[in-house]
Amino acid sequence: MFELARGLDPQALRKIYDAHGRLQITDFLTRESALALYEDLAQSTEWRLTVNRGEEILHFGLDELGLWEPAKAELLEKAVTSGGRFGFQFRYDVIRKAEGSDGLLTPFTEFMCSDNVLDLMRAITGADDVSFADAHASRYRAGHFLTTHDDRVDSMGRRAAYVLNLTPKWRPDWGGLLQFFDSRGDVVRAFTPGFNTLNIFRVPQAHNVSWVTPLAGAPRYAVTGWLRANS
Numbered sequence: 001m002f003e004l005a006r007g008l009d010p011q012a013l014r015k016i017y018d019a020h021g022r023l024q025i026t027d028f029l030t031r032e033s034a035l036a037l038y039e040d041l042a043q044s045t046e047w048r049l050t051v052n053r054g055e056e057i058l059h060f061g062l063d064e065l066g067l068w069e070p071a072k073a074e075l076l077e078k079a080v081t082s083g084g085r086f087g088f089q090f091r092y093d094v095i096r097k098a099e100g101s102d103g104l105l106t107p108f109t110e111f112m113c114s115d116n117v118l119d120l121m122r123a124i125t126g127a128d129d130v131s132f133a134d135a136h137a138s139r140y141r142a143g144h145f146l147t148t149h150d151d152r153v154d155s156m157g158r159r160a161a162y163v164l165n166l167t168p169k170w171r172p173d174w175g176g177l178l179q180f181f182d183s184r185g186d187v188v189r190a191f192t193p194g195f196n197t198l199n200i201f202r203v204p205q206a207h208n209v210s211w212v213t214p215l216a217g218a219p220r221y222a223v224t225g226w227l228r229a230n231s
């Protein structure tokens with residue numbers, strides 16, 4: 001089903017990862033595999049809106065949201081914007097792998113957990129104890145975002161994060177950049193979502209996804225997760 005692009009050079013990638021704690025692989029899958037995954041996500045009806053309320057993670061069906069009274073929608077809007085002003089906040093659409101879910105997310109997760117891919121991930125990151133990868137799909141539309149955080153959850157054994165971007169064409173003006181920060185809050189690197197581009201970065205490390213602007217001509221599709229050790 002899914003195939004790695006040919007010619008990936010683990011040693012060269014390892015050098016970049018070691019030097020910066022992050023890297024981009026601009027063609028990760030074969031074009032056919034990446035297109036199949038993109039098309040599957042673009043036509044899926046399994047998307048739900050996810051937002052956090054403090055530590056709590058909420059999900060809303062998109063049909064359900066369409067039926068909300070304007071006053072209720074406004075309350076959610078206010079909660080999300082005030083939550084993000086000084087704290088950790090996100091809002092985007094998600095598909096989480098679930099028993100019986102059709103679509104390509106489960107086969108893709110299995111692909112990420114295959115010996116071939118895990119060998120490559122261990123070679124790139126040097127994290128020899130990585131034994132599996134988890135995955136969920138994300139879709140950021142205008143007004144979606146994820147404020148600065150470092151992905152650290154000690155009990156989860158996260159060694160590195162990965163993001164496979166799948167929108168065929170993206171412009172930095174559309175927002176949705178994966179940004180990395182130093183301790184002063186300066187952006188030290190920003191990755192513009194690129195089709196079939198895999199971003200990998202060491203955990204913990206401060207990063208965010210910038211607000212997707214009304215200029216966005218398409219949703220920002222990705223499959224993302226963590227390379228994990230059994231903890």
Ligand SMILES: O=C(O)CCC(=O)C(=O)O
Pocket residue numbers: 138146151163177178207208209222224
């Ligand atoms: O979508 C991305 O580029 C990053 C997502 C992320 O940082 C996360 O889900 O924790």
Ligand SMILES: [Fe+2]
Pocket residue numbers: 149150151161207
């Ligand atoms: Fe993150």
